[in-house]
Amino acid sequence: MRIQAEKLVGGKGQGPALVSSTPISFLGGVNPRTGEVLDPHSPIKGENVSGRVLAFPGGKGSTVGSYVLYGLSRRGRAPAAMIVEKPDTIVTVGAVIGNITSVYGLPSDVLRPGEWVEVDGDKATVRVKDVTTYDVITCFLRNRGRILLLRRSAKVGTFQGTWAGVSGYVEEDDIFFERALTEIKEEVGVSDPHLVARGEPVYARNGQRLFAVHPYLFDVENREVRLDWEHAEYRWIAPEDLQKYKGVPKLVEAYLSTVKAIPEPMPKARVRGSGRG
Amino acid sequence: MYLTPEQEKLLIDGSPSEQTAMKLLQVLGDVHGAGRLIPITWAHVSGASYLTIGDTGLEFLEDFCFNTKAKVKTTVNPISADLERWREMGVPKDYMEKQMRIVEAYRRIGVEETFSCTPYLIGTPPAKGGHLAWAESSAAIYANSVLGARTNREGGPSALASAVTGFTPEFGLHLDENRKAGVVVEVKAKLGGIRHSLLGLAVGPMLEGETPYFPRLPGTDEDLKWFGASLASVSDVTLFHVEKKTPEWRQARGGRLKRIQVTEKDLRQARRSLNTGDVPDAIGIGSPQLSAKELRVLARLLKRHRPKIPVWIFSSRDAKSQAKDAVEEIERLGGHVWADTCLEVSPLYFKFKTVATPSGKGAYYLPSLCRQKVVFEDIEKLLRRYT
Numbered sequence: 126m127r128i129q130a131e132k133l134v135g136g137k138g139q140g141p142a143l144v145s146s147t148p149i150s151f152l153g154g155v156n157p158r159t160g161e162v163l164d165p166h167s168p169i170k171g172e173n174v175s176g177r178v179l180a181f182p183g184g185k186g187s188t189v190g191s192y193v194l195y196g197l198s199r200r201g202r203a204p205a206a207m208i209v210e211k212p213d214t215i216v217t218v219g220a221v222i223g224n225i226t227s228v229y230g231l232p233s234d235v236l237r238p239g240e241w242v243e244v245d246g247d248k249a250t251v252r253v254k255d256v257t258t259y260d261v262i263t264c265f266l267r268n269r270g271r272i273l274l275l276r277r278s279a280k281v282g283t284f285q286g287t288w289a290g291v292s293g294y295v296e297e298d299d300i301f302f303e304r305a306l307t308e309i310k311e312e313v314g315v316s317d318p319h320l321v322a323r324g325e326p327v328y329a330r331n332g333q334r335l336f337a338v339h340p341y342l343f344d345v346e347n348r349e350v351r352l353d354w355e356h357a358e359y360r361w362i363a364p365e366d367l368q369k370y371k372g373v374p375k376l377v378e379a380y381l382s383t384v385k386a387i388p389e390p391m392p393k394a395r396v397r398g399s400g401r402g
Numbered sequence: 403m404y405l406t407p408e409q410e411k412l413l414i415d416g417s418p419s420e421q422t423a424m425k426l427l428q429v430l431g432d433v434h435g436a437g438r439l440i441p442i443t444w445a446h447v448s449g450a451s452y453l454t455i456g457d458t459g460l461e462f463l464e465d466f467c468f469n470t471k472a473k474v475k476t477t478v479n480p481i482s483a484d485l486e487r488w489r490e491m492g493v494p495k496d497y498m499e500k501q502m503r504i505v506e507a508y509r510r511i512g513v514e515e516t517f518s519c520t521p522y523l524i525g526t527p528p529a530k531g532g533h534l535a536w537a538e539s540s541a542a543i544y545a546n547s548v549l550g551a552r553t554n555r556e557g558g559p560s561a562l563a564s565a566v567t568g569f570t571p572e573f574g575l576h577l578d579e580n581r582k583a584g585v586v587v588e589v590k591a592k593l594g595g596i597r598h599s600l601l602g603l604a605v606g607p608m609l610e611g612e613t614p615y616f617p618r619l620p621g622t623d624e625d626l627k628w629f630g631a632s633l634a635s636v637s638d639v640t641l642f643h644v645e646k647k648t649p650e651w652r653q654a655r656g657g658r659l660k661r662i663q664v665t666e667k668d669l670r671q672a673r674r675s676l677n678t679g680d681v682p683d684a685i686g687i688g689s690p691q692l693s694a695k696e697l698r699v700l701a702r703l704l705k706r707h708r709p710k711i712p713v714w715i716f717s718s719r720d721a722k723s724q725a726k727d728a729v730e731e732i733e734r735l736g737g738h739v740w741a742d743t744c745l746e747v748s749p750l751y752f753k754f755k756t757v758a759t760p761s762g763k764g765a766y767y768l769p770s771l772c773r774q775k776v777v778f779e780d781i782e783k784l785l786r787r788y789t
Contacts, residue, residue, distance in 0.1 A: 132432075133429060133433070134425075134429065152458075157457075157458045187454075188449075188557050188558065189449075189454060189455050189456065189458065189459055191557070191559060192455060192456075192458040192459045192461070192462045193458050195458070195461070195462045196458045196461055196462070199461065199465075212433045214430075214557050214560070217429060217430060217433060218426065218430075218557060218559045218560065220429075221422065221425055221426045221429050222422060222426065222462065222466075222559060229433075
């Protein structure tokens with residue numbers, strides 16, 4: 126698989142993945158001379174960051190943590206590369222002053238501990254051998270404050286019995302948006318949805334497969350739904366109830382990604398021609 | 403992010419430190435969506451105290467502050483001891499040697515040796531609308547709010563990068579649209595003395611990062627200094643507006659804003675959460691450092707209440723020289739006025755275990771940074787109680 130991330134610091138780095146599900150406090154949490162993780166609360170306590178591709182949500186704690194990354198780099202004990210979900214100041218500064226190849230914008234759970242990862246900082250790509258990426262679209266249909274959830278039937282290939290939006294694989298030569306419209310027509314019989322937002326992709330790792338989920342939010346005129354063989358049941362639910370359903374991986378994240386992408390309403394008239402409106 | 407030819411040149415042909423600095427500003431700018439780098443008039447760097455940055459920070463500074471000079475006025479935050487009287491503070495020699503290596507590193511790039519967290523009180527303050535790159539959260543919030551200058555809350559390395567290049571990425575509080583208020587705060591509590599600190603501590607977590615607008619917040623600029631320092635300690639907020647008082651209050655509001663209230667109960671709760679000690683070994687006054695005016699007030703207070711436990715007062719060398727008489731008076735009465743350092747970046751643990759302070763910022767940081775228990779109380783009450 127090859128995933129596009131965002132560039133933080135250029136260069137190339139590769140090594141076995143070291144994956145932390147929680148933010149890392151570099152000051153006090155990592156030995157600045159050896160790279161050993163000392164933080165007793167860290168899921169990777171006792172591991173060593175040096176030479177590894179470190180994937181983690183971000184930094185926490187003291188800003189002096191940046192200097193720890195610098196110190197590690199100076200001693201040749203830095204991570205081979207870093208994949209950080211959110212580029213906070215501690216990690217960003219540390220990556221630059223320590224000149225550590227780094228990208229951001231990917232959650233750490235995309236990687237499995239120990240697998241070999243190649244990071245290209247200049248192209249901002251992450252590659253893992255023997256893992257295949259599948260692009261899928263998932264569409265949330267919205268009507269008067271409720272969104273449509275579908276329960277996947279026993280006949281589908283993956284995630285039978287779990288709840289999902291309208292979804293489907295993107296075939297080669299497909300245009301993502303058209304694939305979305307086609308799936309909506311086929312799976313629920315709606316032919317004139319109105320696009321509200323397209324979210325940033327979210328990633329779901331499943332064994333040697335990585336699903337790049339491209340989420341869409343549509344408004345529909347009414348709640349008439351005609352299911353095809355792929356689904357057994359449907360419900361119009363309040364978005365805040367989404368967590369209560371056993372969904373396909375990253376269902377909630379996919380929905381939230383569309384919400385985040387909803388364009389701001391047009392600003393109202395403002396005082397002095399500037400401001401938040 | 404767009405770079406001018408001049409900036410490109412620094413990135414490619416500058417000294418190794420200048421290249422690192424440009425790269426850092428470029429990456430920070432890209433991450434925050436800045437369109438360009440803008441010139442600044444003044445950089446204020448933090449990360450000068452050996453207590454805070456330790457050997458790892460010292461190592462970086464010695465490497466970085468080499469073969470490069472500050473391109474703009476650059477002031478430096480407090481270090482961890484008085485440069486002249488560190489022995490009296492109980493600071494060991496080997497500790498001070500490390501501290502002096504940090505000072506030397508900054509000297510090499512030609513900074514103004516202010517060692518102060520109140521740079522706005524030294525010399526000519528920054529102009530309204532001027533762009534700065536200031537680390538030290540209490541100074542950044544003061545510059546933005548009380549002076550109407552523009553700075554993001556920088557970290558030590560990013561402010562240093564701005565010092566040696568003269569630029570900062572244009573995002574956040576450098577832009578008009580990000581200086582508007584996001585929430586109106588009604589203060590339903592008495593203010594004055596320690597209560598400005600308490601207000602900052604209480605309101606910080608309620609703001610959820612929004613810039614607050616206060617229709618009413620009585621007090622002097624000094625009061626706003628204590629308020630801002632506390633607010634910036636417990637939140638990411640680096641700008642506030644006060645109606646009819648701060649320079650941008652007229653432009654601050656637009657559209658309908660949500661309103662919140664702060665009550666006596668919130669202030670009481672803030673105080674309770676920071677009181678961790680019973681009997682103090684010393685009284686620590688500062689954080690931020692005291693102004694000349696505040697030193698004079700304190701001298702008068704001490705005259706009335708002779709201290710029975712050590713009174714450590716933190717100020718800048720500049721303020722001390724402006725208030726020589728007051729400093730002499732305080733020292734004669736048994737107090738100490740230290741320069742170059744400040745309450746929570748000085749190694750108090752060589753001498754004390756529990757410190758009483760009227761500073762909200764001090765009370766907030768002392769337990770973690772200086773391993774102190776804290777008695778958080780009004781200065782007059784403290785002096786009355788322990789004199």
